[in-house]
Amino acid sequence: MTKAKPDDKTSQLHRIYASGSPEETAAIYDNWAADYEGHMAGAGYAHPAMVAAMLARHQPAGDAPVLDAGAGTGIMGELLTALGYAPIDGIDASEGMLARAAEREVYRELRCGLLGTPLDYADDAFAAVVAAGVFTEGHAPLDGLDELVRATRPGGHIVFSIARSYLGETFAAKGRALEAAGKWRRVDASARYDSTPLSDDVLTAQVFAFAVV
Numbered sequence: 001m002t003k004a005k006p007d008d009k010t011s012q013l014h015r016i017y018a019s020g021s022p023e024e025t026a027a028i029y030d031n032w033a034a035d036y037e038g039h040m041a042g043a044g045y046a047h048p049a050m051v052a053a054m055l056a057r058h059q060p061a062g063d064a065p066v067l068d069a070g071a072g073t074g075i076m077g078e079l080l081t082a083l084g085y086a087p088i089d090g091i092d093a094s095e096g097m098l099a100r101a102a103e104r105e106v107y108r109e110l111r112c113g114l115l116g117t118p119l120d121y122a123d124d125a126f127a128a129v130v131a132a133g134v135f136t137e138g139h140a141p142l143d144g145l146d147e148l149v150r151a152t153r154p155g156g157h158i159v160f161s162i163a164r165s166y167l168g169e170t171f172a173a174k175g176r177a178l179e180a181a182g183k184w185r186r187v188d189a190s191a192r193y194d195s196t197p198l199s200d201d202v203l204t205a206q207v208f209a210f211a212v213v
């Protein structure tokens, strides 16, 4: 079957890709929070497993703490806990999504905040940072990576998915700029994959791992 268009499982995502502001994005997620996991499970949502697998390949579970950037309802927190990472902190733009994440009781701390703005975390605060489904259109800007690098200690890994128009040269340029500035070094990248393989839509993505210098 040719998969080429949004269907009911990914229609909310397409509204968010077209969002005009972080406030609009957060409001859509606030309203979607109760149904988010059902819709994404139905679409075969792949980012969390891909990001968790890539983190486990490069960062020992004993290294702590870990920041889940764009934590949403906490799917990553549950996966990382099962893999032995603790404690885990989370940040997200949507209070509604964070309320769901809190119910999982796997995070040490959850805070509302915007990637792409200065974050109230100390330099080198985290052993590793993950971000699943966050660096894409209508979500966090690629410059949001700068603060995640600052908050990760040297030798720690930042593992995240990149999707849609951010993929390819757009992200490659950001990766090179941070490498040229001596901030990080690329250590791994997945093959490209469809992050919603059970929907009638193709949302192409790739997961990257960088080590902070």
Ligand SMILES: C[S@@+](CC[C@H](N)C(=O)[O-])C[C@H]1O[C@@H](n2cnc3c(N)ncnc32)[C@H](O)[C@@H]1O
Binding pocket: 022, 025, 026, 029, 047, 048, 069, 070, 071, 072, 073, 074, 075, 076, 091, 092, 093, 094, 097, 113, 114, 115, 116, 131, 132, 133, 134, 138, 139, 140, 141
């Ligand atoms: C597709 S969901 C992914 C959530 C979770 N990581 C997962 O895999 O289920 C994207 C999340 O990013 C959050 N988000 C979007 N833009 C953001 C920004 N600029 N700063 C922080 N969070 C943002 C949304 O509120 C939403 O919870």
